[in-house]
Amino acid sequence: MVLLRHGATAWLLAVGISWVSLGTALALLAEVSGGGLISYYLGSWPAPWGIEYRVDAANAYLALIVSVIAAVVAVYMRRSVAAEVPHERHYLFYAMYALCLAGLLGITVTGDGFNMFVFFEISSLATYVLVALGRDRRALMASYQYLVMGTIGATFFVIGVGLLYLMTGTLNLADMAARLRDVTEPRPVLAALAFITVGISLKLALFPLHLWLPNAYAYAPSAVTAFIAATATKVSVYVLLRFYYSVFGESAVFSALPMGGILLALSLAAIFIASAVAIFQGNVKRMFAYSSVAQIGYITLGVSFDSATGLTAGIVHLFNHALTKGGLFLLLGGIALRLGAVRFDAIGGIGRAMPLTSFGIVLGGLSLIGVPATVGFVSKWYLVLAALERGDWWIAFAVVASSLLAVVYVWRFVEAAYFHAPDARIAKLREAPLSMLVPAWLVIAACVYFGLDTDLTLGGAAAAAGELLRGPR
Amino acid sequence: MTPGIAILGAVAVPLAGAALIAAAHRMPNLREAVTLATSVALFVLVVSLAPEVLAGGRPAARLAEVMPGIELAFAVEPLGMLFALIASGLWIVTSVYSIGYMRGNDEQHQTRYYVCFAGALAAAMGIAFAGNLFTLFLFYEVLTLVTYPLVTHHGTDEARRAGRLYLALLVGSSIVFLLIAIVWTWQVAGTIDFVRGGILSGKVSNTTMGILLALYVFGIGKAAVMPVHRWLPAAMVAPVPVSALLHAVAVVKAGAFAVVKVVVYVFGVETISGMTSVDWLPFVAGFTIIAASIVALRSDNLKRRLAYSTVSQLSYVVLAAALLTPLSIVGAALHIATHALGKITLFFAAGAIYTAAHKTEVSQLAGIGRRMPWTMTAFTVGALSVIGVPPAAGFVSKWFIVSGAWQAGNHLAIAVFIASTLLNAAYFMPIVYAAFFRHGAEDARAAHGEAPWPMVVALTATAGATLALFFVADVPLELARQLVEPARS
Numbered sequence: 001m002v003l004l005r006h007g008a009t010a011w012l013l014a015v016g017i018s019w020v021s022l023g024t025a026l027a028l029l030a031e032v033s034g035g036g037l038i039s040y041y042l043g044s045w046p047a048p049w050g051i052e053y054r055v056d057a058a059n060a061y062l063a064l065i066v067s068v069i070a071a072v073v074a075v076y077m078r079r080s081v082a083a084e085v086p087h088e089r090h091y092l093f094y095a096m097y098a099l100c101l102a103g104l105l106g107i108t109v110t111g112d113g114f115n116m117f118v119f120f121e122i123s124s125l126a127t128y129v130l131v132a133l134g135r136d137r138r139a140l141m142a143s144y145q146y147l148v149m150g151t152i153g154a155t156f157f158v159i160g161v162g163l164l165y166l167m168t169g170t171l172n173l174a175d176m177a178a179r180l181r182d183v184t185e186p187r188p189v190l191a192a193l194a195f196i197t198v199g200i201s202l203k204l205a206l207f208p209l210h211l212w213l214p215n216a217y218a219y220a221p222s223a224v225t226a227f228i229a230a231t232a233t234k235v236s237v238y239v240l241l242r243f244y245y246s247v248f249g250e251s252a253v254f255s256a257l258p259m260g261g262i263l264l265a266l267s268l269a270a271i272f273i274a275s276a277v278a279i280f281q282g283n284v285k286r287m288f289a290y291s292s293v294a295q296i297g298y299i300t301l302g303v304s305f306d307s308a309t310g311l312t313a314g315i316v317h318l319f320n321h322a323l324t325k326g327g328l329f330l331l332l333g334g335i336a337l338r339l340g341a342v343r344f345d346a347i348g349g350i351g352r353a354m355p356l357t358s359f360g361i362v363l364g365g366l367s368l369i370g371v372p373a374t375v376g377f378v379s380k381w382y383l384v385l386a387a388l389e390r391g392d393w394w395i396a397f398a399v400v401a402s403s404l405l406a407v408v409y410v411w412r413f414v415e416a417a418y419f420h421a422p423d424a425r426i427a428k429l430r431e432a433p434l435s436m437l438v439p440a441w442l443v444i445a446a447c448v449y450f451g452l453d454t455d456l457t458l459g460g461a462a463a464a465a466g467e468l469l470r471g472p473r
Numbered sequence: 474m475t476p477g478i479a480i481l482g483a484v485a486v487p488l489a490g491a492a493l494i495a496a497a498h499r500m501p502n503l504r505e506a507v508t509l510a511t512s513v514a515l516f517v518l519v520v521s522l523a524p525e526v527l528a529g530g531r532p533a534a535r536l537a538e539v540m541p542g543i544e545l546a547f548a549v550e551p552l553g554m555l556f557a558l559i560a561s562g563l564w565i566v567t568s569v570y571s572i573g574y575m576r577g578n579d580e581q582h583q584t585r586y587y588v589c590f591a592g593a594l595a596a597a598m599g600i601a602f603a604g605n606l607f608t609l610f611l612f613y614e615v616l617t618l619v620t621y622p623l624v625t626h627h628g629t630d631e632a633r634r635a636g637r638l639y640l641a642l643l644v645g646s647s648i649v650f651l652l653i654a655i656v657w658t659w660q661v662a663g664t665i666d667f668v669r670g671g672i673l674s675g676k677v678s679n680t681t682m683g684i685l686l687a688l689y690v691f692g693i694g695k696a697a698v699m700p701v702h703r704w705l706p707a708a709m710v711a712p713v714p715v716s717a718l719l720h721a722v723a724v725v726k727a728g729a730f731a732v733v734k735v736v737v738y739v740f741g742v743e744t745i746s747g748m749t750s751v752d753w754l755p756f757v758a759g760f761t762i763i764a765a766s767i768v769a770l771r772s773d774n775l776k777r778r779l780a781y782s783t784v785s786q787l788s789y790v791v792l793a794a795a796l797l798t799p800l801s802i803v804g805a806a807l808h809i810a811t812h813a814l815g816k817i818t819l820f821f822a823a824g825a826i827y828t829a830a831h832k833t834e835v836s837q838l839a840g841i842g843r844r845m846p847w848t849m850t851a852f853t854v855g856a857l858s859v860i861g862v863p864p865a866a867g868f869v870s871k872w873f874i875v876s877g878a879w880q881a882g883n884h885l886a887i888a889v890f891i892a893s894t895l896l897n898a899a900y901f902m903p904i905v906y907a908a909f910f911r912h913g914a915e916d917a918r919a920a921h922g923e924a925p926w927p928m929v930v931a932l933t934a935t936a937g938a939t940l941a942l943f944f945v946a947d948v949p950l951e952l953a954r955q956l957v958e959p960a961r962s
Contacts, residue, residue, distance in 0.1 A: 372611040384656045400649045
């Protein structure tokens, strides 16, 4: 794309790449759905010397999430990018998009610790550039903030991996897990665990390490927001899960240290504080960004339960939240295209001018709340069930009570969109172009469809949870 | 047509109607014709299911397995049949009334109104025929959301505030309490299907049973048991037909219906009657009956008075179910039907008064019976039914409920019913008296006649039905009786 230096061709290439990845991801998932394992030695160097790509039920599921969103966003982004990014930079934008996608998919499929770090850097560097391309000047600042935080996270991660390499002499994750059992000196391993946990938590925006996220989401170009909101943090969650379960083994992490308790407390804090902050945002994109921090809290909450149901809840919410938030940000991109900014005081009465976009946002919002027949409900059901299985009453109540905060912030949009008479500027807006509306609505429709037919999402999540809980192999 | 298709059709037909109504938004006459045709089609479908249910059949339909073990499934049983008959039958009448009301008052956004109305009926049918708690919960939430645009129809600040309260209480209570109750039931019982005799027998302790019941009763906010009742008076900012069909029949009865259904099919009357931890329910319901009646007595706004009367009457159903005797449960089921007829008549009359005379307060109604004789006669019939005077239908259900209280030996409940009957009379009869026997101010505002004819036809029809149900209560009585008869193999 960089060689071609031509925006439209680069876009076509990006669409092609994304759809090919989607096909590949589907094929991979089909291959491993029976509990299989695919191992590929890069350059035919056998593991643990060479780099191994290793796909099981857990990362095939993640690769599917990433490539589904990528395929939809790729189609969507042409009009959005045309409006938000200067023409001469279009080919660069698409090149960065492809790099970011490559990085994210690389993280999911690789079985090698250092290789994972490299892919992290590829995707992150590409993301910094993508965020900085936002038309608001604050995008530069947001990107810089993200760069600093992201680099710290990546450094911590690589230090952790380095420590593990020091102790085990291998970078291959499966091999590392096997050799960790024989390591007698626990302190460096604990240090590695701490570095990796903090490093990844920065990347996945676990409260209180989420500070880079709201600005990055709010000021990035619309297509980028939708893409990274739906994928980047999810992939980081996967890395954390992979290290916790497949490398350290659950015994070392969850029983020797109060990791579950720490994660639980942080998750609940994320859910309540970020939801409460979301309520008071003036910018709709920022509001949904804070909502993302809260939703990540639901994911990590499920993980913290350390049970099959809890892990399934967390993993299925990876998918469900990717769909919901992806769809929401795609629709907001339509408003941004027509209106420029997406502030609450500027969108009064937009329900009249852009009925399909607004109604889609309402449906996505209902999924955030967790209304039955949306994907959000499936996640919530499993989270509550997991909490009740542990006998933790108050957590179950906390989960459902926090949905009420989501009702409040979603209803701010409803009241702004439907209870204000549209002013002259709003009244002459047209509906978003079909090339954006159709992909966005496909995602929103998927939110409802997968709320009623959970074979793929829940089945995949349960298989992934089973794979992780089985521990290293 | 197989019963399964009829059940799915009962949900699908109003939805299809909603789509057609939206498509016909530029042609008001066609749009209203679609509404009427849809309501008639729905009623025919529902009636077609009745013979099989009356004969003891329990038609069922399965749509999808949403999560492992949790299905979107329907199963028709007598109580749901009764609720569906009432709601779909009254929708026809309300549609006729709506046409007169919405045109007579030059309301805005009429297409949205009819679309949401049809959606609300689809949700009500889903609730009536739900085969398990998940399906019930799904349509329960849909009903709240689809009626929200109806409550906030006028788009004013007052409507927006009422809408907030409506959502906060209904969505809040259902998500926080009802959802937890359902997940908990699933966890301890391993099923959430509605099963005759209940699914919790021997699965939970006495204390747990009490907590679960509380989660259900307060989680089903649509039953308006105090303190989860404030949404109902707030919802009165809606246009009158909405208050009439939804906030006297479909929505609130969905709540009362769900409570009875949970008591009969989830807890099981026999399982629960041995438990001491559920004894608080009659007190809460009894308190709601009396307290709401007193508030009604003190309200000058006619719709607000009717709303609090509804809150009070809904707790009749809850209290009757809580008495746990066969007679009282028959009474609870019948009361869902009889109160629906009486109260919709009262709301129709209130809407007719508003349309013809633009009067909303009780104190303005002196002498109105002479200018609107049909309307006020119907109002009188409705009032008599709610008070429970023969020959109005309300007497029948009240008879069963009070007999059930005797059977249970619950003297407090009997005292509540007597006090409430007196209060009912105290807040309705002065209106009737003033309307017919006192003279209002003879000014220009008094120069009005009856409301538009569709409204008069509708309220006369429901008043007639209220009287008729007293004499021919065979079908509802049989359905209610089947609810309590011992399980057949």
